[in-house]
Amino acid sequence: MTALDLHHLHKSFGTVQAVQEVSLSVAAGETLTLLGPSGCGKSTVLRCVAGLERPDSGRVEVAGRDVTALPPEARHVGLVFQDYALFPHLSVLGNVAYGPRMRGAARTTAEAQAREVLALVGLEALASRRVTQLSGGQQQRVALARALATGAGLLLLDEPLSNLDEQRREELRSELRALFARVGAGVLLVTHDQREALALSDRVAVMRSGRVVQQGAAPQVFDRPATAWVAAFLGWENLLPGGPGRVRLVPETAVRLGTGDAFPVTRRQRTDTGLTVTVAHPHGPLTLHLSAREAAALDGDALRVDVDASRVLDVPDDRVDGAAP
Numbered sequence: 573m574t575a576l577d578l579h580h581l582h583k584s585f586g587t588v589q590a591v592q593e594v595s596l597s598v599a600a601g602e603t604l605t606l607l608g609p610s611g612c613g614k615s616t617v618l619r620c621v622a623g624l625e626r627p628d629s630g631r632v633e634v635a636g637r638d639v640t641a642l643p644p645e646a647r648h649v650g651l652v653f654q655d656y657a658l659f660p661h662l663s664v665l666g667n668v669a670y671g672p673r674m675r676g677a678a679r680t681t682a683e684a685q686a687r688e689v690l691a692l693v694g695l696e697a698l699a700s701r702r703v704t705q706l707s708g709g710q711q712q713r714v715a716l717a718r719a720l721a722t723g724a725g726l727l728l729l730d731e732p733l734s735n736l737d738e739q740r741r742e743e744l745r746s747e748l749r750a751l752f753a754r755v756g757a758g759v760l761l762v763t764h765d766q767r768e769a770l771a772l773s774d775r776v777a778v779m780r781s782g783r784v785v786q787q788g789a790a791p792q793v794f795d796r797p798a799t800a801w802v803a804a805f806l807g808w809e810n811l812l813p814g815g816p817g818r819v820r821l822v823p824e825t826a827v828r829l830g831t832g833d834a835f836p837v838t839r840r841q842r843t844d845t846g847l848t849v850t851v852a853h854p855h856g857p858l859t860l861h862l863s864a865r866e867a868a869a870l871d872g873d874a875l876r877v878d879v880d881a882s883r884v885l886d887v888p889d890d891r892v893d894g895a896a897p
C-alpha cells in the first residue's frame with residue numbers, strides 16, 4: 573500500500589514557482605528523502621502534504637484517500653519539524669500522550685500508548701521529566717515519539733536532526749533507520765545533509781527550482797547522477813568536458829593508481845585522512861583523494877593513473893541555464 577501519493581503538485585508564492593509538477597509516492601515502510609539546494613521547494617512540498625499550505629493544483633493522497641482539501645488535523649500524518657514545538661509545561665509523557673488525548677482517547681489509554689512509543693525511542697525512563705530538562709537530542713526523540721504516538725501511517729520529517737551535534741546526529745541516524753523499519757510507516761524526509769539522506773533513505777528525489785529532476789533508489793541516484801547539475805549537487809568532483817553539451821563524470825572508483833601513464837600533480841592538499849591531489853589528465857583535471865598509505869607511495873610530482881573508461885558516465889550538461897536554485 574502507498575502511504576503517500578502526490579499527483580502533479582503546483583504551488584506559487586506571488587511570482588515564485590516554489591513547487592512545479594511534483595509527482596511522487598512513498599510506500600508503507602519506505603523512507604523517501606527530498607534533497608536539493610536551499611529554496612528549491614522541499615519544505616513547501618512537505619507543508620502541502622501536512623496541510624499547512626494549499627497547493628494551487630494537484631492532488632495529495634494519504635493512504636489512498638484524497639486529503640487535498642482537508643485541514644491538517646484531519647489528515648492523520650505525524651509531523652516533526654525543525655522547531656520541535658514541544659509543550660514546555662508538560663512532562664515527556666504528557667507531550668507524547670497529547671495526540672491520542674486530542675483524538676479522544678481516555679487518559680490511561682493515551683498514556684499507555686505514549687509509554688509504548690517512548691520505549692521505542694528509548695526514553696521510557698524519562699517519562700515524568702519536564703521537556704525543558706532534556707538535552708537537544710532527547711527533545712528530538714520526544715518530538716519523534718509524539719509523531720509516532722499518533723499512529724499515523726505517514727511521518728513528515730523536516731531536518732529532524734538539524735539541532736544536534738555531529739556525534740548525536742550519527743547515533744540518532746542509525747537509531748532512526750531501525751525505528752522506521754519497526755513502525756512500518758511511510759516517511760517523507762527533508763534534509764540538507766547528503767550523508768543523512770544516504771543513511772536513512774530507501775529512495776531520494778532530487779529537487780531543483782521546484783521540480784523533481786531525478787528520483788530513484790538512494791545508492792543508485794548517488795552512484796549514477798542523470799545530469800551534470802545533479803552530479804555537482806551530490807558532490808561529484810570530476811566533471812570533465814565531454815562532447816557538445818555533454819559532461820563526462822569520472823567516479824573515483826574508476827581510477828586506478830600506480831598503473832598507466834604518469835601525469836603531473838598540479839595541486840596537493842593534506843586532509844584528515846590523507847591527501848587530496850589534482851592530476852593533469854589529458855581529459856581534464858582529475859581530483860583524487862589518497863589514503864595516507866597511497867600518499868606515502870606518491871613519488872615526486874607525477875602520479876600514474878589509469879581511468880577505466882567503461883565506468884565513466886556520459887551525461888547532459890544542464891548546469892548553466894540561469895535558473896534559480
Ligand SMILES: Nc1ncnc2c1ncn2[C@@H]1O[C@H](COP(=O)(O)OP(=O)(O)OP(=O)(O)O)[C@@H](O)[C@H]1O
Nearest residue numbers: 585588589590608609610611612613614615616617
Ligand atoms: N510563505 C511564503 N511566501 C513567499 N515565498 C515563499 C513562502 N514559502 C516559501 N517561499 C519561497 O518558495 C521557494 C521554496 O521555498 P522552500 O522553503 O520550499 O525551499 P526549501 O527547499 O525547503 O529551502 P531550505 O532548504 O532553505 O529550507 C523559495 O524561493 C522561498 O523563498
